[in-house]
Amino acid sequence: MPNNFKDLKWYSQFFRKCSKCGTCKSAYSYGPPPTNATICPQGEYFKLDSYYGSRSKAFHGHAILENKVDLTDPSIQEDMQKVIFSCTVCGGCQTQCLLDYKPWICDYIEEMRHHLVNRGIGPTKAEKMYQEKVIKDHNPYGETHSSRFNWLKDVKDLKTDGNMVYFAGCTASYRRTEIAKSTASVLSKLGEDWGVMGENEYCCGSPLLRAGLREEPEKLAQHNVDYINDHGFKTIVTACAGCYKVLSKEYEKWWGLKLKAKVMHTSEYLEEKMKKGELKLNNISATVTYHDPCHMGRHMNHYEVDMEGKKQWKGSFIQIDKPGLYETPRNVLKAIPGIKFKEMYRNRDNSFCCGAGGGIKSSFPDVALETAKTRVREAEGVEGVQKIVTPCPFCVTNLGDGAKALGSKMEVVDLIQLVDQALKK
């Protein structure tokens, strides 16, 4: 099938505009008073921000295209793999950059991975292992395909049709079944006509896409789109940030695959219910903060680019014309009576990644864990906060691991679990 992926040479028209200014090192808040904090988990961990980060990715792209590096040299291969594959592709740098490179940074990093994979320099050993599992069993955990919906055994009157399909995703299906169960509970309590794909739900493809693969995720995408379209669902809800990005944006962007159903993150669905006055919530007394999943926040920013030079010059970045989901989950959280909400210092576009994305949790577990610990410490620094609330099973997992490693009392919960707890029957 034809696709819309671009190669390294195409991206070079943008990454060549990197001015090496270093703005992408920090998250800025223009005050008063003006302040800044680190934003790049990779640079933070390796303590070499000139070598890692998005500007280093631009240097490496130059070097490859101009044959300045010998990619057959094992030491260069090792170095390339570390620089390009130890990035969480969180997009923190992307939100800081102000030049025309900005809209393309995350896509370009993934294209670098694709380029290296094609030349035999990647994926990492750990990525290769989970990729084989996704291709064989349609999930990265190596679980059997038939056990995907074991968590549903207790759900009464389960359907595989209805107006709405709940796309659970691999992490909620196999590792965070409490999140899947809460989502099912919320949909039922709200009287929704919902069903699941059952064994027909395949991994959305995110773990493969993030690692630079192209053909293998396309097969997953085609399967999921065909199934959902053929079964007449009107709405798809997912409680996973990674699935949300892939289903709502990437199937069409990369392969032109159109879902007939409207894709909603559970927080969007809940906000809609809230606006209609259909969300009656009980009191939960807790002081909480919110962690923005990268794939729901800044990865969902829509960038306006003047590709034809009608407003400015060709390829110029104009503005973010549609922001990611920042306010929606906060609105739902704040609607729970008794919740005292406090922001962490780094939030929304300036949020600090949980550390799990981009294949890092498997390939560079130390980077993932240290990043999670940093984020948990940040939450601990907000007076009175007892819980980090986030609407993504993978963020819940990694931040939970961070809290455990620190011996922290900080609880990490998914937004849907809190809503399920608060929702009147």
Ligand code: SF4
């Ligand atoms: S990526 Fe953007 S912010 Fe970073 S050094 Fe290059 S131009 Fe500056």
Ligand code: SF4
């Ligand atoms: S995507 Fe995230 S980890 Fe990767 S270079 Fe940018 S800020 Fe650093």
